[in-house]
Amino acid sequence: MLTEREKMILKIIVNDYTKSGVPVGSKALSSQLPIHVSSATVRNEMAFLEEIGLITKNHSSSGRVPSIEGYRYYVDNLLNPNPIDNSDMMIIQNSLSGRFRQIDEIVQQSADILSNLTNYTALTLKPEQETTPILGSFRLVPLGNHKVMAILITDNDEVVNQVFHIDGDLGGDKLDAVVRMINDKLAGKPLDEVITKLKTEIVPEILKYVNNPDSLVQTLDDVLMQASTNQFYIGGELNLLSFTDNNDISYLKPIYSLLNDTDDAAKFIKSSDNSISVQIGPELSNDLLKDYSIITGSYDVGPHGKGVIAVLGPTRMPYSRVIGIVDGFRNELSKKLRNYYDKYNQ
Amino acid sequence: MLTEREKMILKIIVNDYTKSGVPVGSKALSSQLPIHVSSATVRNEMAFLEEIGLITKNHSSSGRVPSIEGYRYYVDNLLNPNPIDNSDMMIIQNSLSGRFRQIDEIVQQSADILSNLTNYTALTLKPEQETTPILGSFRLVPLGNHKVMAILITDNDEVVNQVFHIDGDLGGDKLDAVVRMINDKLAGKPLDEVITKLKTEIVPEILKYVNNPDSLVQTLDDVLMQASTNQFYIGGELNLLSFTDNNDISYLKPIYSLLNDTDDAAKFIKSSDNSISVQIGPELSNDLLKDYSIITGSYDVGPHGKGVIAVLGPTRMPYSRVIGIVDGFRNELSKKLRNYYDKYNQ
DNA sequence: GTTAGCACTTAATACAGAAGACTGCTAAAG
DNA sequence: CTTTAGCAGTCTTCTGTATTAAGTGCTAAC
Numbered sequence A, B: 001m002l003t004e005r006e007k008m009i010l011k012i013i014v015n016d017y018t019k020s021g022v023p024v025g026s027k028a029l030s031s032q033l034p035i036h037v038s039s040a041t042v043r044n045e046m047a048f049l050e051e052i053g054l055i056t057k058n059h060s061s062s063g064r065v066p067s068i069e070g071y072r073y074y075v076d077n078l079l080n081p082n083p084i085d086n087s088d089m090m091i092i093q094n095s096l097s098g099r100f101r102q103i104d105e106i107v108q109q110s111a112d113i114l115s116n117l118t119n120y121t122a123l124t125l126k127p128e129q130e131t132t133p134i135l136g137s138f139r140l141v142p143l144g145n146h147k148v149m150a151i152l153i154t155d156n157d158e159v160v161n162q163v164f165h166i167d168g169d170l171g172g173d174k175l176d177a178v179v180r181m182i183n184d185k186l187a188g189k190p191l192d193e194v195i196t197k198l199k200t201e202i203v204p205e206i207l208k209y210v211n212n213p214d215s216l217v218q219t220l221d222d223v224l225m226q227a228s229t230n231q232f233y234i235g236g237e238l239n240l241l242s243f244t245d246n247n248d249i250s251y252l253k254p255i256y257s258l259l260n261d262t263d264d265a266a267k268f269i270k271s272s273d274n275s276i277s278v279q280i281g282p283e284l285s286n287d288l289l290k291d292y293s294i295i296t297g298s299y300d301v302g303p304h305g306k307g308v309i310a311v312l313g314p315t316r317m318p319y320s321r322v323i324g325i326v327d328g329f330r331n332e333l334s335k336k337l338r339n340y341y342d343k344y345n346q
Numbered sequence C: 001g002t003t004a005g006c007a008c009t010t011a012a013t014a015c016a017g018a019a020g021a022c023t024g025c026t027a028a029a030g
Numbered sequence D: 001c002t003t004t005a006g007c008a009g010t011c012t013t014c015t016g017t018a019t020t021a022a023g024t025g026c027t028a029a030c
Helices: A004-020 A026-032 A039-051 A068-078 A086-096 A103-118 A172-186 A191-206 A214-228 A249-260 A262-269 A319-344 B004-020 B026-032 B039-051 B068-078 B086-096 B103-118 B172-186 B191-206 B214-228 B249-260 B262-269 B319-344
Strands: A055-057 A064-066 A121-128 A135-144 A147-154 A159-165 A232-235 A276-280 A292-300 A306-314 B055-057 B064-066 B121-128 B135-144 B147-154 B159-165 B232-235 B276-280 B292-300 B306-314
Touching (some): A004 A039, A004 A064, A026 A039, A068 A276, A068 A319, A086 A103, A103 A232, A103 A319, A135 A172, A135 B135, A147 A214, A147 B135, A147 B147, A147 B159, A191 A214, A232 A262, A249 A262, A262 A292, A262 A306, A276 A319, B004 B026, B004 B039, B004 B064, B004 B068, B026 B039, B039 B055, B039 B064, B068 B276, B068 B319, B103 B121, B103 B306, B103 B319, B135 B172, B159 B214, B262 B292, B262 B306, B276 B319, B306 B319
Antiparallel strands (some): A121 A306, A135 A147, A147 A159, A276 A292, B121 B306, B135 B147, B147 B159
């Protein structure tokens, strides 16, 4: 347990350092303390804070910087989140007020706005229900010229489609029969079940109607996969450059590919609870991210599930400011998306 | 008109400099010349080449580097394109041999391969016919729950779709009537004409069937725009970092947004003729690109038009190597796409 | 026309010294 | 027992200087 004064000192160290990036020394610190103590006293306190591992120095005569544990302590105990700026809030509301064609667009644009507001990299994940989505229905629409479009609709109002080519002549009535068969067998079932049943039950049936079902089956598989993987967007990828010390391309490339791998990246921003969570440097399970922190906030869209927004920045980021922004943003996004769903889906 | 020896010297300067990035001096140069002359002689020749503006120096006692005019002269008169490596060719053929769902995927992946082969940034443009595409047909597919999918098919086998929401109840038969009306009036017409007629002729007609046609009309407009703007892909955006001296983010951001603006970027890589063209630094009409060169190659897909692939690199790039790669690539891509079309479209 | 030689220029590198910002410790004061 | 002033010591950063290496232009001789 820290004394009040030690807490104050740690707080100022974190605040100062995240703002300026320069290690903070005893003299500058003592002048900022609300109580009057000399720099020597501060030095004693700092020696203690260093001993218990909350701060470190770069070299024997430098000022102090927070350690990972120091950031953690700060985030858990010291930080009071700045409420979001009025001007920032205006920006969010403005950008979310446009016309959107679909959820994906809103979520994608959210990543851009969030990265602009913070000057860091933003990650957003579409709302997802807790249970796997359920197959609403399948369609096959003949487009002429051997082209067919497959459309899949989930119970969560997600629509996925893909065009494929079919050899030989497949009349509209045959197509309809296939569709009816598939919907009879699979509609209302969870997607993961649908995926397994596709191989076992559907393929043999399809053979009754189509000679060469390869492209059709492959397409069904494709749209199913697409509908069941979670959609993931990145905004402000380039900002990574400005807050990474080492901007050597060979250092950055693996980080970029990590971020662009949906499955990998989604792991980092899946927040378990219902609020804001902060993961700092080595707490992230990937070594590549050891110099970065991720602030995650979930947004709730009622019956349509929960989504996640996140900001990726340097470990030394102004946590209280960013947390304020993430918190404000997720509230606005919840509202916007609830509205969207209310308007269009009964 | 340059003498043979002057040409040799210029050629070696360009080759050396593009390879090493270091200004080349008289001594190193003389040892590379096939004829035996002293460095002093080379100095005299270099003084002349500098006088007529083909080479420059950074400071009074540095080696020489090619000027923009020097590169131009080299590209036009001196360069003999390296035929593409066997191993590079294998890479191209392998990556193009996979299963693709549509043209877009092939063209997009081409950008990635091309950037990997060159370590520069690659830009690719889908094949386009010389005349504006013609509207094949429209579809409106009811998806239930107030959702409708609009599908547009062009005569060039491009399929564009978008989901929209419609207020109130619009039965399938009404939808069919609208579709029939639109196709009657517009099928077979060029897209630009369709776009103008949409506002003037179609909207009043639609009003007969639908009370609130806003979302429908907006959607039609969207898909039309999408079908008539040229699709454009970028690969290896990050490579820009490694070949840009100044990797300050404020310098790079405008370049990235230039590249990501389809219309702007497409201007740079529209090649007029049927072959490879090289644009060097200030010859590109945008000041942001003054330190870069673009090598453009068109690929021909017969009746389905021509597309473009391009490589964006530093002005000091190894032109002969890159030209060889672009040339090899466009040939392969032509073959692949002709195959693709032959297989699926009549 | 070519070449050797030399004076001159500039960038890059290394090094030494000084300044500045800190710390840790000690001893005195509260 | 806590706080403070003072001071020696450490380490980084900046500045100026010297040195080296690469390369040029010019001149005079071949």
